[in-house]
Amino acid sequence: MASAKTGVHSSQLRPVTVPNQMLDGAKFLRWEDESSIPQTVTLKIDSKGYLLYWQTANGDVDFLDTSFIRDTRCGRSARLPKDLKLREICNLFGSGNEPLESRSLSVIVGSDLVNLQWVNFVASDKETAQQWAQEMFLCATNILSMNPSFSDLLERAWTKLIVCRDCDDRIPVKSLHRLIAAHKEDKKRVEAALSDCKLLSPKSEFINAKVLTFDAFVKFFTSLCPRQDVDQICHEINPANSKAKQQPVLNIAQFVQLLNEKQRDPRLNEILYPYANEAKAKELIQKYEPSPAIAAKDQLSSAGLQAFLMSPDNGLIPRDKLDISQDMEQPLSHYFINSSHNTYLAGHQLTGKSSVEMYRQVLLTGCRCVELDCWDGKGADEEPMVTHGFTMCSEVSFRETMEAIAETAFKVSDFPVILSFENHCSPKQQAKMVKLIKDYLGDRILAQPLESHPLKPGTPLPSPELLKGKFLIKNKKRDFKKSAKQHGSGAIAGEEKLIEPDSAVAEGSPVANKDLKETEAPNEASTSAVDVDEDPDEEDPELRRLRETAVEMSTKEPETVSEISAMVNYMEPAPFYSFEYAAKKNVAYECCSISENSATNLLKEAPEDFVK
Numbered sequence: 001m002a003s004a005k006t007g008v009h010s011s012q013l014r015p016v017t018v019p020n021q022m023l024d025g026a027k028f029l030r031w032e033d034e035s036s037i038p039q040t041v042t043l044k045i046d047s048k049g050y051l052l053y054w055q056t057a058n059g060d061v062d063f064l065d066t067s068f069i070r071d072t073r074c075g076r077s078a079r080l081p082k083d084l085k086l087r088e089i090c091n092l093f094g095s096g097n098e099p100l101e102s103r104s105l106s107v108i109v110g111s112d113l114v115n116l117q118w119v120n121f122v123a124s125d126k127e128t129a130q131q132w133a134q135e136m137f138l139c140a141t142n143i144l145s146m147n148p149s150f151s152d153l154l155e156r157a158w159t160k161l162i163v164c165r166d167c168d169d170r171i172p173v174k175s176l177h178r179l180i181a182a183h184k185e186d187k188k189r190v191e192a193a194l195s196d197c198k199l200l201s202p203k204s205e206f207i208n209a210k211v212l213t214f215d216a217f218v219k220f221f222t223s224l225c226p227r228q229d230v231d232q233i234c235h236e237i238n239p240a241n242s243k244a245k246q247q248p249v250l251n252i253a254q255f256v257q258l259l260n261e262k263q264r265d266p267r268l269n270e271i272l273y274p275y276a277n278e279a280k281a282k283e284l285i286q287k288y289e290p291s292p293a294i295a296a297k298d299q300l301s302s303a304g305l306q307a308f309l310m311s312p313d314n315g316l317i318p319r320d321k322l323d324i325s326q327d328m329e330q331p332l333s334h335y336f337i338n339s340s341h342n343t344y345l346a347g348h349q350l351t352g353k354s355s356v357e358m359y360r361q362v363l364l365t366g367c368r369c370v371e372l373d374c375w376d377g378k379g380a381d382e383e384p385m386v387t388h389g390f391t392m393c394s395e396v397s398f399r400e401t402m403e404a405i406a407e408t409a410f411k412v413s414d415f416p417v418i419l420s421f422e423n424h425c426s427p428k429q430q431a432k433m434v435k436l437i438k439d440y441l442g443d444r445i446l447a448q449p450l451e452s453h454p455l456k457p458g459t460p461l462p463s464p465e466l467l468k469g470k471f472l473i474k475n476k477k478r479d480f481k482k483s484a485k486q487h488g489s490g491a492i493a494g495e496e497k498l499i500e501p502d503s504a505v506a507e508g509s510p511v512a513n514k515d516l517k518e519t520e521a522p523n524e525a526s527t528s529a530v531d532v533d534e535d536p537d538e539e540d541p542e543l544r545r546l547r548e549t550a551v552e553m554s555t556k557e558p559e560t561v562s563e564i565s566a567m568v569n570y571m572e573p574a575p576f577y578s579f580e581y582a583a584k585k586n587v588a589y590e591c592c593s594i595s596e597n598s599a600t601n602l603l604k605e606a607p608e609d610f611v612k
Contacts, residue, residue: 094124
């Protein structure tokens with residue numbers, strides 16, 4: 001594995017910076033398919049980038065939490081109104097000389113990759129739509145925002161209240177109820193806590209927004225959800241607190257004890273992550289102790305301790321590990337690669353729906369390897385399609401899939417993307433695949449191996465750093481040597497034997513082939529195995545029939561055309577025979593697919609060879 005370089009890129013971690021034009025807001029049209037009349041709204045982003053919110057002409061406010069924004073799209077990738085009347089109204093908004101498509105802005109939100117909603121706007125001009133799409137995406141994908149501390153989450157909740165204030169700077173109590181109170185009893189507790197903190201007058205339905213500062217909101221939250229356990233910790237570390245009548249406190253030595261014995265992971269390396277000392281404890285006391293008098297005595301109250309526990313300084317993951325902290329200049333095979341199986345599926349792998357959107361969402365999570373199961377299309381254009389063959393899964397267009405990959409592959413990461421093809425197409429449709437791949441991906445395809453890393457025995461793979469911004473093709477490759485040998489012994493002209501497709505190692509021991517020459521391989525027919533994810537005894541008969549058909553047909557693959565074969569370099573699929581055979585061959589560009597059970601067996605029987 002690649003060695004660690006602590007904090008190598010941690011300086012790139014920056015909080016969200018929202019441009020002034022987003023703080024001030026801009027006029028947009030917001031439209032929904034369910035309504036024939038769009039709304040003119042003022043769209044804004046708060047100063048911390050927590051919320052995208054908009055206000056109508058009558059003062060109503062609505063918002064989106066940016067942590068749920070999965071993507072922002074404008075232009076061709078944005079949605080347009082289906083209703084012609086609605087489209088005409090939207091077209092009249094803003095600059096009349098720019099097409100509606102170029103001014104459209106769609107915000108895709110959801111708590112997971114599948115259940116997504118589209119919130120659609122129309123800007124006054126193309127430049128505004130593009131700028132807002134970019135800034136919203138930066139807010140949503142900011143590393144620090146995606147890994148918030150508890151105090152950050154409280155500030156996000158407080159911001160949701162502040163943006164809902166009316167023209168008189170009042171916040172309706174019902175807004176707070178909607179935010180944190182699910183039942184009638186909860187509402188009573190909320191109102192009692194507000195009264196205790198003097199934030200709500202008797203029988204009043206509004207909170208003064210000027211009084212509800214963030215510190216006041218934290219005090220309200222502490223009253224609503226008191227932390228007796230924090231007081232208990234102070235009593236355990238400093239028994240004298242149990243005798244005192246004032247709030248419990250810790251001195252510097254006791255706080256150092258807490259940091260090292262309670263808050264520090266004992267598995268951490270002492271050199272990379274040294275123990276806390278009195279200087280560090282004093283720094284934290286000055287930062288989080290709310291009482292100046294207590295801080296002046298170098299003491300930390302239970303309120304200060306609670307503030308520290310909720311802060312980024314007490315995060316579960318060290319901040320320098322949130323960004324890239326590994327050496328990315330090692331060979332590609334030294335890294336775990338986030339990969340997606342049956343990427344196109346939004347549900348069950350035998351009956352689920354296929355969706356092009358899944359490629360976008362998977363790549364936007366940072367995944368660097370996606371799978372494309374390609375089959376002959378049956379439509380009028382006869383273009384290839386992507387689906388789970390011989391199942392009841394739906395199909396998606398290969399063209400649309402390429403477009404989605406081209407647009408999103410490097411939106412969140414520059415590191416290379418592996419396109420893992422399971423190619424079942426006829427030569428004619430493979431030619432169409434090649435054209436579409438080149439049309440959409442262009443020179444970002446790594447069509448030839450790098451001069452510094454030729455495809456020769458003993459040469460390692462290039463590093464992720466060298467391959468930034470490139471697509472690597474993983475597909476069956478023609479074996480031209482075997483083809484020529486067959487042709488010389490009477491094979492039909494033009495007939496070429498394929499290297500076997502990705503195959504799993506048969507269950508049991510690794511194949512032992514001690515006398516293998518470097519270019520010889522054992523009988524490939526004995527290495528194929530099929531993984532079954534479902535329990536066959538509980539499977540529906542129709543699904544079992546489809547599965548068996550798929551297994552039968554998987555051995556009847558069409559030829560791979562030379563154009564696709566030529567695109568394959570550092571990701572050449574090959575069967576796995578044995579570790580000894582792999583060591584003799586000594587080529588880094590071949591990759592093997594091994595079932596989980598087989599991999600477990602290999603790991604048990606030859607652990608050292610497995611991790612070499």
